[in-house]
Amino acid sequence: MSASLVGSPILPESIRSRRPTKKTLSLKSMATCVENSRTETPRKPNSSFEADRQDDSLSQFVKFSRPSFSDLLSCSPSKPQTLISQDSETPSPYLDEIWMEIRKQADRDAEEEPVLSGYYHSAILSHDCLESALAFHLGSKLSTPSLPSTTLSEVFLSAFMADQTIRIAIREDLKAVKERDAACISYVQCLLNFKGFLAAQAHRAAHHLWENGRLSLALVIQNRVSETFAVDIHPNAKIGLGFLMDHATGVVIGETAIIGDNVSLLHNVTLGGTGKDSGNRHPKIGDGVLVGAGTCILGNVKIGEGAKIGAGSVVLKEVPAKTTAVGNPARLIGGKDNPVKMTKMPSFTMDHTSWSDYVI
Amino acid sequence: MSASLVGSPILPESIRSRRPTKKTLSLKSMATCVENSRTETPRKPNSSFEADRQDDSLSQFVKFSRPSFSDLLSCSPSKPQTLISQDSETPSPYLDEIWMEIRKQADRDAEEEPVLSGYYHSAILSHDCLESALAFHLGSKLSTPSLPSTTLSEVFLSAFMADQTIRIAIREDLKAVKERDAACISYVQCLLNFKGFLAAQAHRAAHHLWENGRLSLALVIQNRVSETFAVDIHPNAKIGLGFLMDHATGVVIGETAIIGDNVSLLHNVTLGGTGKDSGNRHPKIGDGVLVGAGTCILGNVKIGEGAKIGAGSVVLKEVPAKTTAVGNPARLIGGKDNPVKMTKMPSFTMDHTSWSDYVI
């Protein structure tokens, strides 16, 4: 796989202290999404909203919280492949190779399957950047007669554009699905069809809104994600990069849960609280953890880095790093005093079933 | 929390013999929902439907089974805060304080989050009573291209208006979520965003229809609730007041299940049958029971009052009152002969995890 926009394949910082670093995405190229449309459909700068958009500087763009989604849809489809910023002829130093590959795959799929050409066009090919396509797709899937898709798409796009960490995470999560899910055949299929990926990105937008005090909007997104994807993640939950929810149906992640980098959850995993009082009451999942299908981890317990929890387990106590816990109640493979330690990251191997004593 | 419309916080009667009692909701104030619109948008009484509506008496109102939903949407938003009945200047003796609080919260949220002001207006602020708002919201969420939201909303509103027990239950369930779910920040968030609450109220309408012989309509609602909320409750199942389904994804409740008052179910709980023959084949859940996530209770077994079932359990046998059962197969904490008895209602404490022997 080619090197991507975001540089190193896995960002080392912990999600708990993570802040956007020097690995800057080219926000100016992202701005192209919006800028392009201006050259094609000139609009008069009759509002402070328009005035902001006249300023090409990066900081102004970040403040720009509610672009018109229809602008994006009218972007020239030929531009994003170069991602040249409008105000100079210099190519952006960061080509968004994942997005370029997605467009290439979408072109090929749309040609092979004419029934879907309109779908591919509206979901992928009419967009100038990955964020725009993803925002449109989420808006379309999460809309109801009372919540129009355009409103939702604008909310998602604003959140993605305002938070560089999300833009990095979108690409790291795409790579995680492609590398770890044997059934994933291309980035474009992941972007369009993997509800675990889509639910995670919608959560990242909801988390951004929650952190910025926009609670009711964050909760509406949580609700629509729970209804549409059957994935219920409280907007306060913190989730690291390279996150995979395979199949995803039934996942529940509570308000004070924290999930490290490169974690893989199978479907129907619960990171749940206990008690009716608010406060720190949900699990903390270390980097590289793999949790099997149907497992409940309950309460403010720590799952150490690189640990593996078997399918159908119930975990109410801490699990040490690099160990494997299975069963209801969960026990460590090898025993409590001398548990077997793994040398490989289970979230990468996706090996759920290699304990030999699972009797019939 | 302020005293509510329905008087005592918990109604003592068993669901099995429950009938509407003297704690009457002001049906006349509810009628205001419809009556108001007449003063604003006069329509000629050219049908028996209209003729019914000219009669202001309570009994006529209850018979009035298919109000036009558009009428409700044109209600004056300023009226419901007083809930003065149209035919007298005397204030209704029962102010619907929960609905007034919901409107206040919706006003505040809509002001803080202009992106959602249209959504709050159509879902809450344009309605004259809680039933109207809830019916509209359910209709919007459960609609498909073949099942218009207006049709569904009218069906829900008719059922709510025809059955006082449902109107009491809506408020008791709102209070249950607010009191027991640490993540619930306001009534309006529960009404708009908690799919467990919404699924429960849709079931209450479906149960009303089922009891009145309208089987095919009840089954359509069961289906749409299963698809939209991933909650599958047979319309014949009987469910008490103060019912909480936390997260709710994956809950299955069978045809002959009976659930008492003040029960809390986590997500992915099954109250299932066994065998292919019809008849009484599903669990009976006592008052105050708490069932943890992912638990299956199968067959016509009784879970005693105030019992607690841990997450991931499989229960095929009776569980005595006030005891705790965990595991697959489920065993009693403290042992079969001398099980530990709880003194607090587990559905209120929502404590899922306090058994000390849950080994790692």
Place this chain on the structure above:
Amino acid sequence: MSASLVGSPILPESIRSRRPTKKTLSLKSMATCVENSRTETPRKPNSSFEADRQDDSLSQFVKFSRPSFSDLLSCSPSKPQTLISQDSETPSPYLDEIWMEIRKQADRDAEEEPVLSGYYHSAILSHDCLESALAFHLGSKLSTPSLPSTTLSEVFLSAFMADQTIRIAIREDLKAVKERDAACISYVQCLLNFKGFLAAQAHRAAHHLWENGRLSLALVIQNRVSETFAVDIHPNAKIGLGFLMDHATGVVIGETAIIGDNVSLLHNVTLGGTGKDSGNRHPKIGDGVLVGAGTCILGNVKIGEGAKIGAGSVVLKEVPAKTTAVGNPARLIGGKDNPVKMTKMPSFTMDHTSWSDYVI
């Protein structure tokens, strides 16, 4: 129940070698769906598509891959009850008795429940064959603002019309639900409201597309089924006839899974893979197997014919034919060396709970 179109109640061949046999459905009568409309709304044969349709021969019809859905909706509703082919006055030798019964039930339900008469008309009564009604219904349920229902309906109808095995399976699955699910009151309720049945038929269409190299279209259907019905079945998975998914929420079936004939899965069953490498990595389920709710079967393991797996089990190893496995980890009832053998097919009895040692 009356004898059906497809002859013997259960087809004996294994799904692994199954090919359409002499039990031919009357493709000419199915063609009537399309032909009828021509007599009513004549269209000029101005395309190769139209030219194909002028040829009444069976082989031409099968090649006909994209009928216009609107044609079907304009079919005369009175014709299908006779299913007389257009080009002769001889009645078709195979009357589609299930479809005739569905129409009769729909007529009765629509009359009893006027609120739903429009719904029954568009979903059932306006169609000339079961495939047309099912395709329309799936298209309506699986559509999004970006994926119009007409597009999806045409895709489903084409797949159904091109693959006789699917047409047989639709009817065998309807019979399986009716016979084994005590809560199923009629075929029409199953067709309209049982999401397990609907998800299975959508999968059969997706599998047909996958086998014909139309991967992206198959994956879009998998995704929409996962979002709408919370049932995630990889389009490559092979599923036999007489398949029942009861309640269905949360079912996950992986890419290389194979399921025999007359299998019953409860909700939340996982037939999952292990590891990140592609290849044969999912379970093989024999004929007549019953799998209880919430059970995970992981890896390329074989579940023998007529075996039963209890609710909440975790199975990583082979289960012999006619035995019962329960628990996490799963063990055989009666012990490994001398397991109790069942004499009845558990998928038919639907008895989930008859093991006596399930302690409390």
